[in-house]
Amino acid sequence: MKEIEKKLQFRNIKPTSMRLLVYKVLKKKQKAISLYEIEQEFDNVDRSTIFRTLKTFQTKYLIHSVDDGTGAVKYALCDDDCTCSLNDLHVHFLCNKCGQTFCFKEVPVPIPKLPEDFSFESANFVVKGICSTCK
Ligand SMILES: [Zn+2]
Numbered sequence: 001m002k003e004i005e006k007k008l009q010f011r012n013i014k015p016t017s018m019r020l021l022v023y024k025v026l027k028k029k030q031k032a033i034s035l036y037e038i039e040q041e042f043d044n045v046d047r048s049t050i051f052r053t054l055k056t057f058q059t060k061y062l063i064h065s066v067d068d069g070t071g072a073v074k075y076a077l078c079d080d081d082c083t084c085s086l087n088d089l090h091v092h093f094l095c096n097k098c099g100q101t102f103c104f105k106e107v108p109v110p111i112p113k114l115p116e117d118f119s120f121e122s123a124n125f126v127v128k129g130i131c132s133t134c135k
């Protein structure tokens with residue numbers, strides 16, 4: 001079995017050809033990319049089909065989404081042991097020059113101390129600056 005099919009099955013996702021293609025695009029980019037950017041990689045695929053595929057991936061923790069403030073939600077692959085829990089939250093970096101969003105998986109999101117009776121569920125931590133390529 002191919003590597004990508006294994007990845008999908010590991011997350012209990014049936015490896016249809018569409019899903020394999022979307023996964024390949026995310027893998028190739030190595031960054032967080034928007035639905036629009038994924039769509040550009042296909043010739044004739046309905047946007048809603050790609051969107052549904054991304055939603056499936058997301059509920060199975062194969063990918064996570066990032067709101068980097070650019071107005072478009074971006075998606076990136078999760079690590080194999082990721083369950084998108086508090087411990088898996090990491091910092092994202094938006095380059096002000098090229099507009100690319102990077103996953104800093106080795107940089108955990110700082111969890112703030114909250115007032116009593118408030119419980120933490122998720123966080124979106126985006127650092128903005130200039131990436132190493134644009135520097
Ligand atoms: Zn850049």
Ligand SMILES: [Zn+2]
Binds near residue numbers: 092
């Ligand atoms: Zn990420």
